[in-house]
Amino acid sequence: MNNTDKIYSLAVAGVQKLIPYTPGKPIEELERELGLSNIIKLASNENPLGPGKKALAAIQATLKDLALYPDGNGFNLKLALAKKYAVDMNQITLGNGSNEILELVARAFLTPEFEVVFSQHAFAVYPIVTQAVGATAVVAPALHYGHDLDAMLQRVTDKTRLVFIANPNNPTGTLLDHVSLESFIQALPDTCVCVLDEAYCEFVGDQSADNSIVWLKKYPNLLITRTFSKAYGLAGLRVGYGLSSPQLADILNRVRQPFNNNMLALAAAEAALTDTEHLQNTISVNAQGMRFITEGFKKLELEWIPSAGNFVLVDLKQPGMPIYEALLRKGVIVRPVGVYELPNHLRITIGTHAENQLFLQALTEILSA
Ligand SMILES: *Cc1c(COP(=O)(O)O)cnc(C)c1O
Secondary structure, eight states: OOOTTHHHHHSOHHHHTOOOOOOOOOHHHHHHHHOOOSOEEOSSOOOTTOSOHHHHHHHHHHGGGTTSOOOTTOHHHHHHHHHHHTOOGGGEEEESSHHHHHHHHHHHHOOTTOEEEEETTOOTHHHHHHHHTTOEEEEEOOBTTBOOHHHHHHTOOTTEEEEEEESSOTTTOOOOOHHHHHHHHHHSOTTSEEEEEOTTGGGSOTTSTTHHHHHTTTOTTEEEEEESSSTTSOGGGOOEEEEEOHHHHHHHHHHSOTTOSOHHHHHHHHHHHHOHHHHHHHHHHHHHHHHHHHHHHHHTTOEEEOOSSSEEEEEOSSOHHHHHHHHHHTTEEOEEOGGGTOTTEEEEEOOOHHHHHHHHHHHHHHHHO
């Protein structure tokens, strides 16, 4: 075969139309390109404080065992999560990042005859996992940049096998209240699995998180996904989890690869759960940084979307790409969101105070030039 493009026509139709996920630019790459040092990255919603001491100690203590396969059932981490959330261990599915859980649920439930409903401006991984298995993505228009639950429900038919909701949503930071959210889940047909992606739930504060866990008792078609990549500062290790009915977890477990979580990730995540000091510190640095950065936007007369996460979308009222590139030249990596149909916005991850200052200073210089 010498027609090199022929291979594209052989891929699943949905895959032919996919645009690959663009991650935040790595610091090393920008260093190579521009010969800069002191680069700061506020592009991937990582924890600016790094991993906690307890996680690091657990990794150190585990290194000697690396010749062995990890525990394929993740017993200790599941036990710790089960205690934390008062669920049974058989309600937990561990993933190589929560992205893997999103992929497992798509593989286990979708074929080309089914549809998947999610919102405009929602997390970019939803179309990827949907189209990768040949299913059809049905995108509901957003309302004030967030999920319009009524518009989503209107698009649910008997062909809909999955619904994705990110709460808070990435990249917009919007948050749904629990009353509307539960009404939505209740209104879904029992032939439709609801994935509630709570990657940022730790940042939400008290109105938050654990309401949704209670719903697991009522809705066997509900899958909650969470991660150690954001508030717990372990993005590099790739560990996330799903919470669901035991039946739904059993289904995911059938398609999961046996050793999908590595040994260092399992040990670090378990230890991170006990490090409440690091988590509290992370949450408070984020809250202070969010105030500081949004005050800075106000001074620059820029609008932003109020965010419940560890990042914020700023509206530049002009194309974001040139500003993104100007920030890169000053050694500040943020995230353009044109692929999310938000060409005039940039997404900024809240950093340490010093990073936030550098970012605002760079942005001020660029906008006043
Ligand atoms: C970051 C993120 C995730 C998960 O990331 P993992 O590192 O794979 O756990 C999931 N959903 C949303 C909305 C995110 O922003």
